[in-house]
Amino acid sequence: MMAFAPRRLDDMGRARLAERVDTPPEMLFFLANDPATNVRAAIAANAATPALADQVLARDAEPGVRRVLARKLAALSPMLDPEATDRNRRVHWDTLLLLVRDDAVPVRAAVAELVAEQPDVPRALVLRLAHDIAMAVAEPVIRGSPLLEETDLLVLIADPPAPETLAAVARRPNLPEAPTDAIAARADGPSVAALLANATAKLREATLLAIAERCADQKAWQAALVRRPALSPAVLTSLQGVLAEEALRVLLARPEFRSHAYSPAEEEDAAALSEPGGLDEGSFIAAARKGALNECGRILGALCGLPAGAVIRALERREAPVLVALCWKAGLSPSAAVFAQMRLTRSQPNELLILPGGIWAMQPTAMQALVGNLLGAA
Known part of the structure; x- marks a missing residue:
């Protein structure tokens, strides 16, 4: 099957040949210079492609080909070592360094995406990515890499490669x-x-x-x-x-400013004490008791700093995690969140997202992400 010359094949045929792991190395090297982008991309993705052919592809004119190669080599990075004496591993490492210095941000970001949270990749690679000026590259690594030490973060703060670097560190x-x-x-x-x-x-x-x-x-x-x-x-x-x-x-509206936190049994007292149209926990409980989604959304939106329309649309979907995240962001008490979840989403006691003792079941980062998604959809 391998006896014929690849030039006799059409683009699709050469692409199929480029995808095969049993294609001879010399044929894969030859196809790394193929005029068809889809053929070169297939060579870039092929784990059997020789290291020297990958080095050729790292300089390919098409960013999409380089991005495919970046993903493949990034996945191999735990097996790479800057000090490796094995020739293939050394060539692969040098090729990966070419890609993390690539002019195209999506190519560098493809590497960052795969290594950002990995504990066993070369530390030199992580440091290079963390100092990238493009946040699409640097931020996933800054926020997620377990290899970044406290001293690394202090260096980034003292001399940030880009103004946005500081905020990326702050979100870690x-x-x-x-x-x-x-x-x-x-x-x-x-x-x-x-x-x-x-x-x-x-x-x-x-x-x-x-x-x-x-x-x-x-x-x-x-x-x-x-x-x-x-x-x-x-x-x-x-x-x-x-x-x-x-x-x-x-x-x-924070619980610290109240003599006690509301429980579902006290919601009628909360309604009596709250002002009509108010923006506090009592007003929210009164609105939740009536099932008034628009009023609940208005109050939560004001307390969270979100557009009321986006919050109301979220409440209409009756998704308990989003509702509880909004209550948390608004500074409402856990017992108010319990009451809202039971009234507005009809959750059963075993589905409550507030644990005994008033502990929020979801992590703050998860709740912040749910709230942030509403702002992005507004």
């Missing part, structure tokens, strides 16, 4: 105190807002107090800060005199 899950202090000290508007919105970031009380003192003219900081869980009394007190009206309403 479980960010330690030293990087959070460094980001706060830079007082960069978007990155501090991203840091405050990162519920898993470890922020010292002194850092939060320093941010609170400088947030009078930073509405994005205020909106994120008043929704941050477990604020200390000192931080809560310092905020009351500097917040804009909308942020102050969110702050005053």
Whole structure:
């Protein structure tokens, strides 16, 4: 079957030949220079393609071919070593380095997408990607790579390759105190807002107090800060005199400002105490008791800083995780979220997303993502 010359085949036939792992290496090398893009892409994807042919394809004129090759070599990266003496592995490593320096962002992003959260890829590769100026490349690695150490993050903060690098670091899950202090000290508007919105970031009380003192003219900081869980009394007190009206309403709706959290059995008292058209927990419970989705959406939208229409449309789908995430973002108590879930989504007790003791079943990052999706769909 391999006796005929590939030039006698049409594009489809040569592409099928290029896909086969039993095609002779010299034939694969020959096809790496084929005039048809789909043939070269098939060679780029073929695990049997010789390392030198991959190196040829790394300089291919078509970015799509280079992107296919990038995905293949990125998947092999756990087996690659910058210090390897094996010739094939060394060539593959050098080829991968060509691709992470590629002019086309989608090519570099293809590598980042596959290695971002892998624990066993070469650290040199992760560091190169984390310092990329394109966030489509750098951010997945900065936020997800377990190989980035605290000192690596501090270097990125001290000398960010791009302005957006700071916010990418700020969004990294479980960010330690030293990087959070460094980001706060830079007082960069978007990155501090991203840091405050990162519920898993470890922020010292002194850092939060320093941010609170400088947030009078930073509405994005205020909106994120008043929704941050477990604020200390000192931080809560310092905020009351500097917040804009909308942020102050969110702050005053937090459970810390109430003598107790509402439970489903107390919702009638909450309705009696709330003002018609108000923007607090009592008003929300009263609206939920009546099943008034539009009113519930208006209140949650105002407390979350989201368009009311987007929130109402989300409530109409009656998806419990989205509703509970909105309650969390709005600063409502867990018991208010329980009541809303049972009334507005008709959830059964075994389906509740609030655990005994008032613990939110979903992780803050997951709830933040659900809320963020509503903003993107608005």
